Amino acid sequence: xxxxxxxxxxxxxxxxxxxxxxxxxxxxxxxxxxxxxxxxxxxxxxxxxxxxxxxxxxxxxxxxxxxxxxxxxxxxxxxxxxxxxxxxxxxxxxxxxxxxxxxxxxxxxxxxxxxxxxxxxxxxxxxxxxxxxxxxxxxxxxxxxxxxxxxxxxxxxxxxxxxxxxxxxxxxxxxxxxxxxxxxxxxxxxxxxxxxxxxxxxxxxxxxxxxxxxxxxxxxxxxxxxxxxxxxxxxxxxxxxxxxxxxxxxxxxxxxxxxxxxxxxxxxxxxxxxxxxxxxxxxxxxxxxxxxxxxxxxxxxxxxxxxxxxxxxxxxxxxxxxxxxxxxxxxxxxxxxxxxxxxxxxxxxxxxxxxxxxxxxxxxxxxxxxxxxxxxxxxxxxxxxxxxxxxxxxxxxxxxxxxxxxxxxxxxxxxxxxxxxxxxxxxxxxxxxxxxxxxxxxxxxxxxxxxxxxxxxxxxxxxxxxxxxxxxxxxxxxxxxxxxxxxxxxxxxxxxxxxxxxxxxxxxxxxxxxxxxxxxxxxxxxxxxxxxxxxxxxxxxxxxxxxxxxxxxxxxxxxxxxxxxxxxxxxxxxxxxxxxxxxxxxxxxxxxxxxxxxxxxxxxxxxxxxxxxxxxxxxxxxxxxxxxxxxxxxxxxxxxxxxxxxxxxxxxxxxxxxxxxxxxxxxxxxxxxxxxxxxxxxxxxxxxxxxxxxxxxxxxxxxxxxxxxxxxxxxxxxxxxxxxxxxxxxxxxxxxxxxxxxxxxxxxxxxxxxxxxxxxxxxxxxxxxxxxxxxxxxxxxxxxxxxxxxxxxxxxxxxxxxxxxxxxxxxxxxxxxxxxxxx
Amino acid sequence: xxxxxxxxxxxxxxxxxxxxxxxxxxxxxxxxxxxxxxxxxxxxxxxxxxxxxxxxxxxxxxxxxxxxxxxxxxxxxxxxxxxxxxxxxxxxxxxxxxxxxxxxxxxxxxxxxxxxxxxxxxxxxxxxxxxxxxxxxxxxxxxxxxxxxxxxxxxx
Numbered sequence: 001x002x003x004x005x006x007x008x009x010x011x012x013x014x015x016x017x018x019x020x021x022x023x024x025x026x027x028x029x030x031x032x033x034x035x036x037x038x039x040x041x042x043x044x045x046x047x048x049x050x051x052x053x054x055x056x057x058x059x060x061x062x063x064x065x066x067x068x069x070x071x072x073x074x075x076x077x078x079x080x081x082x083x084x085x086x087x088x089x090x091x092x093x094x095x096x097x098x099x100x101x102x103x104x105x106x107x108x109x110x111x112x113x114x115x116x117x118x119x120x121x122x123x124x125x126x127x128x129x130x131x132x133x134x135x136x137x138x139x140x141x142x143x144x145x146x147x148x149x150x151x152x153x154x155x156x157x158x159x160x161x162x163x164x165x166x167x168x169x170x171x172x173x174x175x176x177x178x179x180x181x182x183x184x185x186x187x188x189x190x191x192x193x194x195x196x197x198x199x200x201x202x203x204x205x206x207x208x209x210x211x212x213x214x215x216x217x218x219x220x221x222x223x224x225x226x227x228x229x230x231x232x233x234x235x236x237x238x239x240x241x242x243x244x245x246x247x248x249x250x251x252x253x254x255x256x257x258x259x260x261x262x263x264x265x266x267x268x269x270x271x272x273x274x275x276x277x278x279x280x281x282x283x284x285x286x287x288x289x290x291x292x293x294x295x296x297x298x299x300x301x302x303x304x305x306x307x308x309x310x311x312x313x314x315x316x317x318x319x320x321x322x323x324x325x326x327x328x329x330x331x332x333x334x335x336x337x338x339x340x341x342x343x344x345x346x347x348x349x350x351x352x353x354x355x356x357x358x359x360x361x362x363x364x365x366x367x368x369x370x371x372x373x374x375x376x377x378x379x380x381x382x383x384x385x386x387x388x389x390x391x392x393x394x395x396x397x398x399x400x401x402x403x404x405x406x407x408x409x410x411x412x413x414x415x416x417x418x419x420x421x422x423x424x425x426x427x428x429x430x431x432x433x434x435x436x437x438x439x440x441x442x443x444x445x446x447x448x449x450x451x452x453x454x455x456x457x458x459x460x461x462x463x464x465x466x467x468x469x470x471x472x473x474x475x476x477x478x479x480x481x482x483x484x485x486x487x488x489x490x491x492x493x494x495x496x497x498x499x500x501x502x503x504x505x506x507x508x509x510x511x512x513x514x515x516x517x518x519x520x521x522x523x524x525x526x527x528x529x530x531x532x533x534x535x536x537x538x539x540x541x542x543x544x545x546x547x548x549x550x551x552x553x554x555x556x557x558x559x560x561x562x563x564x565x566x567x568x569x570x571x572x573x574x575x576x577x578x579x580x581x582x583x584x585x586x587x588x589x590x591x592x593x594x595x596x597x598x599x600x601x602x603x604x605x606x607x608x609x610x611x612x613x614x615x616x617x618x619x620x621x622x623x624x625x626x627x628x629x630x631x632x633x634x635x636x637x638x639x640x641x642x643x644x645x646x647x648x649x650x651x652x653x654x655x656x657x658x659x660x661x662x663x664x665x666x667x668x669x670x671x672x673x674x675x676x677x678x679x680x681x682x683x684x685x686x687x688x689x690x691x692x693x694x695x696x697x698x699x700x701x702x703x704x705x706x707x708x709x710x711x712x713x714x715x716x717x718x719x720x721x722x723x724x725x726x727x728x729x730x731x732x733x734x735x736x737x738x739x740x741x742x743x744x745x746x747x748x749x750x751x752x753x754x755x756x757x758x759x760x761x762x763x764x765x766x767x768x769x770x771x772x773x774x775x776x777x778x779x780x781x782x783x784x785x786x787x788x789x790x791x792x793x794x795x796x797x798x799x800x801x802x803x804x805x806x807x808x809x810x811x812x813x814x815x816x817x818x819x820x821x822x823x
Numbered sequence: 824x825x826x827x828x829x830x831x832x833x834x835x836x837x838x839x840x841x842x843x844x845x846x847x848x849x850x851x852x853x854x855x856x857x858x859x860x861x862x863x864x865x866x867x868x869x870x871x872x873x874x875x876x877x878x879x880x881x882x883x884x885x886x887x888x889x890x891x892x893x894x895x896x897x898x899x900x901x902x903x904x905x906x907x908x909x910x911x912x913x914x915x916x917x918x919x920x921x922x923x924x925x926x927x928x929x930x931x932x933x934x935x936x937x938x939x940x941x942x943x944x945x946x947x948x949x950x951x952x953x954x955x956x957x958x959x960x961x962x963x964x965x966x967x968x969x970x971x972x973x974x975x976x977x978x979x
Contacts, residue, residue, distance in 0.1 A: 007979040008927050015926075051930055051979045058836055058929065060851070079967045080978050083960070087933055095844045117960045120938075127942040128842060152956065159941040189947040196944050237949045240904065247948045250901045290900035297898075325869040330899055361868045 007051045027061050047084040067092050067099050074106045086125045095131035104134050111141040127160035135164040139171050146178040151187040158193035162200045183221045195251045202258050219259050219269045226252050241285045253294040260302030267303040289327050300338050313345040320352040332367035339374045350375050357391045373406040381414040393431050400435035404428050418451040422458050430465050433472025441477050446590045457497040459486040471520045477528045484532025488539035505543040534569045538584040705821050710814040715742035722821040732821050734783040740771040749801040760786040793822035824943035825892040832886050834858045837925050842943035871899050882906050886922045
């Protein structure tokens with residue numbers, strides 16, 4: 001039987017293969033030979049065959065049939081066999097295989113071998129891949145070797161112990177006695193591995209940590225060793241670029257960190273040495289900086305005095321200026337960790353950090369960006385924002401979303417002026433408009449509505465922005481919404497902040513229609529555009545017909561969302577035209593929603609946020625209702641409690657009364673708590689059901705409270721009479737009576753009312769929608785007001801009706817409520 | 824350290840040392856992905872990157888990439904020194920080491936590594952001691968082979 005081909009020969013042969021197929025063929029041939037060799041139990045060349053197998057395994061070929069052979073090699077007495085066997089075990093076996101347990105006995109024997117190099121092999125293998133069971137079985141042997149005077153074995157045993165502890169933490173205790181004198185060693189290998197072992201123990205067990213702090217007085221020992229390393233002269237054996245054993249220094253510093261954390265005494269004991277290392281370490285090479293880095297981490301983590309902390313941050317600041325990008329990277333990472341606790345110190349290095357935004361390395365840029373956002377405050381917002389916007393312009397796409405969100409957040413917190421804020425938003429939308437997160441759109445809209453004096457400026461800028469390019473969806477959505485809302489300001493050229501542009505209504509509609517048609521517009525964007533067009537029907541005067549046409553076209557759109565909206569808007573034109581202006585009124589200022597972070601989805605009460613109006617397909621009932629709700633909150637802030645029940649109950653569909661039916665659905669007969677069952681909303685104010693249900697709702701008899709004339713104009717007079725609830729003193733019931741002194745009836749009469757935030761209001765159904773002429777009859781309607789804070793009652797009312805062939809509308813404020821009606 | 828990989832500029836694996844238990848399949852997947860990621864890095868980029876939840880430290884020496892995966896609390900800069908020390912050891916042992924040396928003598932590269940690191944941690948900080956240990960072990964191997972029947976000293 002010829003000797004199997006040599007390892008190096010095989011490697012040479014395989015490397016001559018020109019194709020993958022050729023290589024595979026060679027491998028297969030050799031594997032077959034190896035397999036038969038294994039079958040023949042060839043002891044002499046087993047190690048050669050396994051070595052070849054390991055090579056082929058590294059190329060990616062299966063080698064599992066060699067696992068048992070590794071075990072045989074380990075059991076052999078020949079050193080070469082053991083060497084290859086243990087190597088094979090570490091490469092081919094892992095703790096998932098049952099086979100590996102068979103190693104345990106071999107390892108045990110080898111741990112007690114007469115030759116230290118064999119013992120070393122066993123320790124190495126156990127320390128690299130020993131399973132929990134193996135560790136349990138052999139921990140005793142490891143512990144024994146930890147106490148040997150042979151430094152070659154001692155250092156390996158220490159790291160083996162580390163592995164054992166990682167696998168079986170309960171065994172930590174048994175190594176404690178052996179650690180007693182570990183740090184008295186002169187041998188650096190033992191010192192280093194001992195420090196690693198002590199670190200592992202202290203990290204894992206607070207008891208151990210306390211023990212080592214107090215009983216063993218570890219800190220002074222470590223300080224002593226570190227001092228020797230720094231102060232001692234050149235030691236050729238351990239020198240790296242003029243620094244003595246940097247590996248050991250770094251590990252000692254790390255252990256000191258753990259010992260000093262949250263412990264004043266320990267921290268104080270190491271203060272001097274840390275200062276010494278920080279100031280004396282040579283920084284020209286990576287080695288020195290590695291030690292400084294570890295020192296900084298330690299200083300920041302223990303209870304160090306402020307002088308030391310400042311020293312540490314300054315080191316990081318110097319790192320930022322280092323040519324070596326690795327150093328800069330490490331500095332930024334550390335600064336990010338400390339920016340919260342040592343904010344002012346880090347601020348001093350702000351300009352350097354901002355410079356790192358221009359770095360070529362992606363990781364450095366990301367860290368610089370995160371750090372920059374952490375450093376933004378009211379004082380530096382203008383300067384920082386300039387840099388960040390420039391960064392947004394030029395950075396890689398993977399950053400843009402995060403950067404945009406960060407900018408929005410910072411702007412919201414620290415904007416020096418509304419105009420600046422709007423400008424910043426505009427800049428982000430135009431620069432990175434397609435990367436802006438979806439939840440930013442409602443946020444921005446809310447922001448814009450809040451800046452009332454900037455509306456004209458905002459809409460003008462947005463209009464100009466999308467004129468050139470309407471592909472960036474978030475930008476287009478915000479722009480469409482604003483144009484819909486403030487289109488009247490746009491065409492009337494009212495802008496104060498900058499030169500107003502000349503825009504005609506048709507031009508505005510042109511751009512909105514282009515958005516509608518464009519392939520680039522998403523369904524959501526189209527929805528925004530269509531609604532915007534619709535809103536303009538009440539803001540524009542010349543182009544209503546054009547709008548009607550557009551709306552009717554989309555009534556047959558394939559997009560169901562658009563179709564639904566168009567159909568509803570059509571209905572608005574045809575059947576409910578008198579309501580159109582009321583419905584499409586200017587949005588009130590929205591309540592500010594606090595955002596927690598760029599990724600939070602903005603949720604507000606569904607009734608008050610305009611977004612549902614834009615993005616959700618609203619059933620035909622509640623949509624006008626939510627609009628009316630907004631109307632009712634005209635006096636500022638939003639009444640969060642929805643007044644309007646959302647179930648369109650079966651009421652007689654009288655044109656004007658429908659809206660009011662939705663506003664109040666209490667039975668006129670005053671039927672009590674069955675109402676909640678028919679009303680799905682949960683926040684039905686309880687006061688509506690109590691107290692008054694047993695009393696007649698219409699009580700014309702003055703109950704001691706004088707009535708008032710709330711409104712009197714153009715022949716229409718509205719009187720308020722008052723009643724207080726006996727059971728609930730916060731409730732006032734107002735009965736309105738509308739009369740008409742002109743010679744023609746007033747038809748489609750709609751009465752609406754709004755109260756300030758602290759009040760709640762419920763409007764019940766009116767008696768009819770016609771105010772007959774010549775005061776021959778009245779419309780009565782009941783309003784219930786809840787006034788828990790007993791504030792002065794104020795009310796804004798809106799009247800719409802048809803009279804003498806034209807649509808009439810009026811807004812009025814009622815301020816003459818008698819004190820008895822609300823005190 | 825969780826693992827160390829050595830690979831060529833073409834992505835061929837030259838050495839793999841794993842200090843965490845993973846299946847062969849997982850190791851292959853990690854290797855493939857990480858090699859791709861590192862090879863895609865431009866020369867001007869820094870030696871550190873975040874990959875999954877690990878910190879990767881890599882350095883190129885001639886045609887070989889040395890790539891280590893370390894944990895959160897490990898010091899990146901000293902890891903660079905560890906890599907450099909390993910290269911120095913190889914260099915001393917092979918005499919001006921090149922990739923071919925490691926290809927043809929991969930088992931020796933492993934032996935040297937196992938005298939320098941154990942369980943992912945540095946076991947010996949003296950270059951001299953590591954090389955001495957390897958030397959002695961090699962000698963032991965030779966002597967034993969002679970004792971056992973005079974086969975040529977390279978049994979492999």
